[in-house]
Amino acid sequence: MARNKFDVDEELESPFSFIHLKRLLVYIKPYKKKILFTIFIMLIASAANLIGPYLIKQAIDVKIPGKDVKGLGGLAGIYVISLIITGVCLKYKIRMMTEIGQSVIQNIRKDLFTHLQKLSFSFYDSRPHGKILVRVVNYVNSLSDLLSNGLINLITDLFSLFVILGFMFSIDVKLTLLSMVGFPILAIVIFLIKNAQRRAWQTLSNKQSNMNAYIHESINGIKVTQAFTREDENKRIFREVSESYRTSWMKAVKIQFLLWPSIENLSVFTVSFIYIMGISSIGHGVTVGALIAFVGYIGMFWMPLTNIGNFYNAIINATAYLERIFEMIDEKPTVIGDPNAAELPTIQGKVEFKNVLFGYEGDEKVLDNINFSVNPGETIALVGATGSGKTTIVSLISRFYNINSGKIEIDGVDIKTVTIPSLRKQMGVMLQDPFIFSGTIMDNIRYGRLDASDKEVIEAAKAVQAHQFITGMKDGYQTEVNERGTRLSTGQRQLISFARALLADPKILILDEATSSIDTETELALQRGLETLLEGRTSFIIAHRLSTIQNATRILVIDKGRIIEEGSHTELMRRKSFYWKLHKSQHQSLDVG
Numbered sequence: 001m002a003r004n005k006f007d008v009d010e011e012l013e014s015p016f017s018f019i020h021l022k023r024l025l026v027y028i029k030p031y032k033k034k035i036l037f038t039i040f041i042m043l044i045a046s047a048a049n050l051i052g053p054y055l056i057k058q059a060i061d062v063k064i065p066g067k068d069v070k071g072l073g074g075l076a077g078i079y080v081i082s083l084i085i086t087g088v089c090l091k092y093k094i095r096m097m098t099e100i101g102q103s104v105i106q107n108i109r110k111d112l113f114t115h116l117q118k119l120s121f122s123f124y125d126s127r128p129h130g131k132i133l134v135r136v137v138n139y140v141n142s143l144s145d146l147l148s149n150g151l152i153n154l155i156t157d158l159f160s161l162f163v164i165l166g167f168m169f170s171i172d173v174k175l176t177l178l179s180m181v182g183f184p185i186l187a188i189v190i191f192l193i194k195n196a197q198r199r200a201w202q203t204l205s206n207k208q209s210n211m212n213a214y215i216h217e218s219i220n221g222i223k224v225t226q227a228f229t230r231e232d233e234n235k236r237i238f239r240e241v242s243e244s245y246r247t248s249w250m251k252a253v254k255i256q257f258l259l260w261p262s263i264e265n266l267s268v269f270t271v272s273f274i275y276i277m278g279i280s281s282i283g284h285g286v287t288v289g290a291l292i293a294f295v296g297y298i299g300m301f302w303m304p305l306t307n308i309g310n311f312y313n314a315i316i317n318a319t320a321y322l323e324r325i326f327e328m329i330d331e332k333p334t335v336i337g338d339p340n341a342a343e344l345p346t347i348q349g350k351v352e353f354k355n356v357l358f359g360y361e362g363d364e365k366v367l368d369n370i371n372f373s374v375n376p377g378e379t380i381a382l383v384g385a386t387g388s389g390k391t392t393i394v395s396l397i398s399r400f401y402n403i404n405s406g407k408i409e410i411d412g413v414d415i416k417t418v419t420i421p422s423l424r425k426q427m428g429v430m431l432q433d434p435f436i437f438s439g440t441i442m443d444n445i446r447y448g449r450l451d452a453s454d455k456e457v458i459e460a461a462k463a464v465q466a467h468q469f470i471t472g473m474k475d476g477y478q479t480e481v482n483e484r485g486t487r488l489s490t491g492q493r494q495l496i497s498f499a500r501a502l503l504a505d506p507k508i509l510i511l512d513e514a515t516s517s518i519d520t521e522t523e524l525a526l527q528r529g530l531e532t533l534l535e536g537r538t539s540f541i542i543a544h545r546l547s548t549i550q551n552a553t554r555i556l557v558i559d560k561g562r563i564i565e566e567g568s569h570t571e572l573m574r575r576k577s578f579y580w581k582l583h584k585s586q587h588q589s590l591d592v593g
């Protein structure tokens with residue numbers, strides 16, 4: 001997938017299709033009964049509402065000339081009752097539709113979130129996270145109006161339209177036919193603006209996404225921004241992104257508002273036309289009461305038409321969001337278990353890389369023919385220059401990415417043939433950038449094994465030398481930390497994630513720069529305990545500080561995606577090549593320091 005950034009519009013890979021609306025219906029279907037009942041209630045409301053002009057006609061043409069005060073009072077009573085029925089029904093509709101609309105939105109959002117949890121690293125690598133966020137939050141919210149009012153209103157408006165036409169025909173056939181002269185004009189307007197409107201809303205959704213991505217990136221990078229006093233430059237970029245959003249908004253709304261005034265103008269034109277035609281016909285088969293009632297119905301007749309026009313607008317706008325939402329739901333996780341995948345049985349911890357070739361994008365080669373075999377319980381250290389491919393190698397063991405060719409086996413089983421959860425559950429991974437979730441320290445350590453007791457959590461923390469600093473905090477293990485652990489030092493965050501990886505009691509432990517930010521004293525204490533911690537586990541340790549890996553069973557030296565040296569510390573030192581040079585340079589710099 002092509003990479004995207006905040007100032008690049010996301011192109012849709014498939015053309016627009018009304019199929020998205022059909023897919024939306026799948027979400028609406030579970031509420032069918034409730035919707036049908038609400039429609040029934042709304043039909044009662046429409047009927048009650050529509051009776052008004054007919055009552056006026058009866059009053060003017062029959063009751064007033066006949067001086068029938070009692071009859072007039074009766075009509076007034078019916079009118080009041082019709083108003084009460086309309087009011088009660090409307091209140092019911094609003095409550096039901098808000099409830100149904102919000103439930104549908106909640107279900108779409110739940111599906112999106114569940115799907116996001118399954119998507120592979122490559123998906124998250126390829127786009128700004130703000131653009132993912134905007135789909136789950138803003139785009140889904142944008143459907144609210146359509147879902148809360150759209151469907152029910154459409155059906156009741158169509159019903160009103162037919163009932164009104166029925167009343168109008170019963171009053172005067174010729175005037176009814178004349179009042180329809182505006183229809184073809186309306187059809188032409190709708191046809192002309194449809195595509196432009198859709199494009200405008202697609203652009204708008206893109207600009208909204210870009211703006212969100214930039215805000216998200218700016219918040220994440222706020223410390224660097226302030227450290228480098230980049231605020232003014234960021235303000236300038238934001239102004240550009242936001243101006244682009246404003247312009248596309250104005251354009252979209254301008255096109256959208258072409259429809260509504262067209263309907264309004266046609267309505268006014270038709271009513272005036274009918275007045276002229278009607279007045280000239282009074283006495284020739286048209287009574288005053290009939291004309292007043294007729295004009296009343298025309299006013300009512302254009303109202304559902306305006307609503308239907310607005311519904312149409314809402315559909316066009318919503319599809320611009322729906323296609324983005326469904327595009328994400330359709331995004332296939334690139335790392336998926338084979339349909340016939342078996343569970344990986346409890347492992348011993350043998351790991352083999354056989355001719356592994358890998359690149360993050362296309363044909364690019366990040367790992368070039370990697371071969372190694374690790375026996376259960378061995379500690380393997382990976383060293384090498386920045387960007388040489390160490391993290392990439394260890395992320396392939398958990399199958400965070402698919403390899404281009406070759407094989408990775410655990411206990412002789414190709415990891416491609418087993419289910420992903422059964423594979424990952426047996427690994428304890430501590431990533432280079434330890435992530436802390438909002439919650440207590442206890443919750444954070446327990447993240448990898450929810451059934452661990454408090455005692456087990458504390459044991460894990462003690463093992464990695466984290467217990468002391470945790471108990472030193474005001475609330476100890478119950479101390480609340482913020483997302484990304486902003487209340488903790490980098491070293492403290494590393495210790496917590498180390499404890500988290502260990503608590504999962506994995507057969508394979510992966511430690512990527514696990515102790516790089518920990519003070520020497522704590523690290524030495526940790527080192528002393530490390531042998532016990534790693535006992536019986538196969539472990540992969542990535543470290544730039546070579547002092548931390550001297551006791552490893554084997555050291556793999558990585559350079560430009562290839563293993564260039566392999567052996568124990570003593571063996572490699574004896575060979576006096578790359579590792580020896582690296583070791584020497586670190587010692588020299590320490591001595592100088």
Ligand SMILES: Nc1ncnc2c1ncn2[C@@H]1O[C@H](COP(=O)(O)OP(=O)(O)OP(=O)(O)O)[C@@H](O)[C@H]1O
Pocket residue numbers: 125360361366384385386387388389390391392393432
């Ligand atoms: N998500 C990614 N998408 C594309 N390329 C990547 C990605 N992650 C790493 N790379 C590239 O792959 C190469 C190897 O990166 P890797 O992170 O494995 O290096 P490393 O040896 O762990 O480096 P360091 O010591 O700095 O952590 C680098 O050239 C890097 O630019």
